[in-house]
Amino acid sequence: MSRPNGNAAHHFVDRHLEQGRGGKAAFLEGNRSLTYGELAERSDRMADLYARHGLGPEDRAAMILLDVIEFPIVFWGSLKAGVIPVPLNTLLSADHYRFILRDSRAKALFVSAPLLETLRPILDDLPCLQAIFVVGGDPEGFLDFAAELAEGTPRPAIEASPDETAFWLYSSGSTGTPKGVRHVHSSLQGTADSYAAEVLGIGEEDLVFSAAKLFFAYGLGNGMTFPLSVGATAALLPGRPTPQSVFELMSQIQPTIFCGVPTLYAAMVAQMQDDAPPGCGRLRLCISAGEALPKEVGESWRMRIGVDILDGVGSTEMLHIFLSNRPGDVVYGTSGLAVPGYELRLVDESGQEVGGDGIGEMLVKGDTAAEGYWNKRQKSRSTFEGHWTRTGDKYQRRADGRYVYCGRTDDMFKVSGIWVAPFEIEQALVSHPAVLEAAVVPALDENGLEKPKAFVVLKQAAADDIALQLKEHVKAAVGKWKYPRWIDVVDSLPKTATGKIQRFKLRACA
Structure with missing residues (x-):
């Protein structure tokens, strides 16, 4: 008896051709766009590209790419080929890249041309690396991604189990060495079916702009997985998200959903006058994660823009937000309530449940939890405890059930x-x-x-x-x-x- 293909690329990319969205824009980036049909066809060419350069299923391909339309082509094309894409922070030092590329044993590297110079000092110190593809500029002696992709013959997505490793993300390393976090195919749809559908209520008519970048979990969901889950459109900003660059793009595209982080919201509020800046007229939702949103910032944004910021909590280990405020039910200064599909509990240092208004470490249970960390067995055991995942965040639960952020476990x-x-x-x-x-x-x-x-x-x-x-x-x-x-x-x-x-x-x- 045959089973449905669990490869996530079918649900997020190829399905839209079957449903008649081939000509619709999936991504906008500057004066470029990528339709659903083009995304499907170009991602189908990735398996042939990989085969020509000696990569196959379960090999790793690192992505040091700006938020450009080639990013989704490489990501979904890798899933179709069974190759494991590893999106990386585009702002790291050469030493950090050396560690991650050696740790992941990546055989291929896709890098945006402006970032190539940072990598030059380490390229001879990466014994597993077989092919370097340069995106969006002079390949300077390396492989030209556009030319290599054009030569490829389209191939359909391979069969994959929903429980099969699909991609890795590296944790931000805010307190130490970055950790490779392994996620399975089904987790992508899991975040879309929970947070995106149940909290955001995202629809095909939405135009999403995530200033948070695609290379980390929060941005990956906002700027790619969520819009593709319903056939919506996402706008990409390749450059650094400053208040000026964000306001300029918002003015051009008029998004309906905007996704930022507390630092950016604070800076944008500081630059605003009393009236909402151009580009905010169609906004229906704004979301924030990465760190807890200060109450003052949320209230100031609401007063000027007329739209709430839904502050939420997620992690690389859980792939996206599992605790959040809701549309029409925002209490600034709190992180809200559990997202449908997730369970939460607070425990003390001995692992006992914290009662009343006590402070404890938050544990979360949900199907989008990662398989574990790469090459870090003890850390995996201490973080992933059966069905529960330790977040490392201290919280207090109010009488109304809402959670108030208190800090990282190590910060208290x-x-x-x-x-x-x-x-x-x-x-x-x-x-x-x-x-x-x-x-x-x-x-x-x-x-x-x-x-x-x-x-x-x-x-x-x-x-x-x-x-x-x-x-x-x-x-x-x-x-x-x-x-x-x-x-x-x-x-x-x-x-x-x-x-x-x-x-x-x-x-x-x-």
């Missing part, structure tokens, strides 16, 4: 014997009109005891007594004993490419 510390949630202090600091961003870490006082220390980025030059003002502001907002004893004004905070603050770097200099 005690003051006078009581747990302090850095994020609570950071939200209080950001609520001051002079502060754009803030991060809080523990530092030792003259008696060797831990107390809060804050690093703040100001919106503009402030009064000489700004530190005193901020201390008093925090005392009034969250309690006298939680105020930061020291405040350093800095130009910027260290972050990963996904917008997460790297507090371990701040702790090192506290």
Whole structure:
């Protein structure tokens, strides 16, 4: 008895031809576009391209690609060929790329031409790498992806089990060495059927713009999986998502769904006047993830744009958002409720359930959990506990069932014997009109005891007594004993490419 092909490329790409969407734009990028028909045909050529260069099922192909229309061609074409695509952060150093490319044993590399120079110093130190394809520019002695793809003969997608490894993502490495996270074919549809369908209510008529990049889990869902799940259109921004570049693209395309991260939303709010900027007229939903959204930022956005930001929580390990606010049911300062299809619980250091309003580590149960980490057996065992996945995030559950973010497990510390949630202090600091961003870490006082220390980025030059003002502001907002004893004004905070603050770097200099 035959079974349906579990290859995710059938559901997200080829199905749309059967349903008459071949001529519809799947992706927009600058003055270029890619229809569903073109995506299907070009991704069908990838298996022949791989075969000519010695790659087959289960081999890895690294993708260091900007958000351009070639990204979905390579990704879905790899799934069709059984080759495992490994999208990588486009902002890493050569040393980081060396580690990941050697760790994954990638045999092929697809790289955007502007990023090639960063890789040159390490290309002779990658023994498994057999072919380098350059996208969007002079191949400079390497393989020209466009020419190689044009030579290929289309081949249909191979048969695949829904439980078969489809692709890898590398964790952001905000607290250490990046980890290869292995995901199966069925997880892609799992995120679309849960968050995209049940929370966003995404439809074929939507035009989605994700400033969050395709190379990490949040952006991959927003900018590719979700729109392709319903035959919608996604707009891509190859460059860095600054407030100016984002507003410019929004003005051109008039999206209905916008996806960002808290850092970007804060910067965009800071640049707005009282009126909503051009390009926001068709917006029906905005979403945020990567880090918890400060209440002040969400309320300011709503006041200016007239559309809520749905703050949510996801992870590379779970592939997308599993905890979120909902349309028409937003409570800023909370992460909302479990997304349909997921279960949540809070546990203490001994693994016991946390009751009442206690703070505990969040565990999540859902079918989109990764298979595990590549080459990290002990870390896999400690993170993936049967059906449950440890998130590493500390949360508090309110009486109404909503969850309030308290910080990373490694970021929590005690003051006078009581747990302090850095994020609570950071939200209080950001609520001051002079502060754009803030991060809080523990530092030792003259008696060797831990107390809060804050690093703040100001919106503009402030009064000489700004530190005193901020201390008093925090005392009034969250309690006298939680105020930061020291405040350093800095130009910027260290972050990963996904917008997460790297507090371990701040702790090192506290």
